[in-house]
Amino acid sequence: MPLVRIDLETGRTDDEIRLLADVVQECMTDVFAAPDRDRYQVVTEHPPGRIILEDTGLGLERTSQQVVVQVFQQGRDTAQKQALYAALAERLEARCGLRPEDLVVSVAEVGRDDWSFGMGRAQFLTGEL
Structure with missing residues (x-):
């Protein structure tokens, strides 16, 4: 059950944002084997200048189209x-026109006890999931 946060600068249309989120979800199902209907995404738009991504010495030139994708998940290996x-870099470029230089991805590992899907219960621990 990946929880995905997508941060981007304001200016895209609703359709562009939905396509971007859909492509990210496709990667969750295809690459991370997330089950169908296991879609947890939060898309946040920020005013210009509120996303600051320097290049860490890699020589990357970013544009105002930059996107940050944070994935909170459990059990995926390095490969x-x-x-x-x-997959995200390739598909977002092909389908959304997002330059790979404008994409930053972070994957964080969380445990089974770090989730509640509602009702004040930890469903992985109670056996509901």
């Missing part, structure tokens, strides 16, 4: 994470 980075 799956690397496959996710590649």
Whole structure:
């Protein structure tokens, strides 16, 4: 059950944002094997200048189209994470026109006890999931 946060600068249309979120979800199902209807995404738009992404000495030139994708998940190995980075860069460029230089992805590992899907219960621990 990945929880995905997508941060971007204001200026895209609703359709552009939905397509971007859909492509990210496709990567969750194809690369991370997330089950159908296991879609947890939060898309946040920020005014210009509120996302600051320097290049960490890599020589990357970013534009106002930059996007940050944060994935909170459990149980994926290094190979799956690397496959996710590649799939997101490739598919977002092909389908959304997002330059790979404008994409920053972070994957964080969380435990089974770090989730509640509602009702004040930890469903992974109670056996509901």
